[in-house]
Amino acid sequence: MIDFAALPSPCFVLDERRLRSNLELMKSVQERAGVTIILALKGFAMWSTFPLVRQYLKACTASSLHEALLCVEEFGEKAHTYAPAYVPGEMEALLRSSSHLSFNSLSQYEYFKPLIAKAPHRPSLGLRVNPEHSDVGTALYNPCSPGSRLGISVEHLKGALPDGIEGLHFHALCESNSYSLQATLEAFEAKFGRFFDQIKWVNMGGGHLMTNDGYDVDHLVDLLTSFRKKHGVEVILEPGSAVAWRTGELKSTVLDVVTNRGVTTAILDVSFTAHMPDTLEMPYRPVVRGATDPQPGKFTCQLGGLSCLSGDFMTAYSFDAPLKAGDTLIFEDMMHYTMVKTTTFNGVQHPSIAIWDEDGTARIIRTFEYLDFKNRLS
16 A cells, blocks of 8 residues: 655656566466557556566567667667657657557658668658547547558558568557457458468557556457467557556646636645646546545535646535645556656646555656756747
8 A cells, every 4th residue: 555645746656566467467467368468558557567577578669760770778688669650760660669569650661761771770660550440439549430541551561561561550449448449450451461471460559458447358368369370370469558558647636726607616736737647638537536526515626736827626525524725635457557648837837756566665657857848948
């Protein structure tokens, strides 16, 4: 149990024991299904945990040169790299830093093909394709929405795959279950199955929320095993949220409580837009420890962020007792898609980063100061 009194505010804190539990489940899926699971840095790039993560997962997936370099320097492995487009001046470094490299279009592959042919290190090359099937309900997170820029649609692949392509990559899920994957695989096989005898691997992207309560892990294992054996290819998965799902919290403190026109707001030392941006983008309503949806007879208030953005707030929560300045509020499940997306908007103090070790002690990994804000600017 994390002792939040031992931590500064604001602070992201990861529970090492819970992270290991997630990793053990994912290792079990790897071994039972005979597949490779890698860490998607776009969802969780807390590299101070990499010594633990690499005991269970084999590599990382990168969506940029900087992520690929982080994988090499801190994880100790070359990255599985994909980006919607590659910057010409970065390609040589990407080739050195990648074990796998997937292209988003045939034109990008053809553009970089001469440079790749001359490179001393040549990653295994792939194409990201669009199966044009997804049950992701939020358009912002749906890679297969009509007209999506992500992936090659089957109409652009005539005959055989281009020379040098060894794999196909798709990503169509977002915090989804195994039955969503099953439906996506059926669309993928129907559209691209004729190319399977030309490739060595299939990367099924992210969005496999196998560490969530109620996820049918046995069905996932059966599905992956069947696909791998049927088509004779290596299967790779790169979940983002699943690795850090419910492994840590964000500690915050109430700074003030104000009431205007009958609406009460507790203003916190954190910001939804700067520190929890998915709560506004997805959007979703974060769980606050000890709070409920509005209930008659209870103290009810909005939660306001510290920035000056008018929309930096969450609508009403109810509490057993009135909130006051100095009270601690704990936001649940704040490890994935938080630290990787935070900003220093308004110069708001960035939360510290801590690990609650398995031995029951706090380890402060990073604190942020004025120069962290200043040095991002010019």
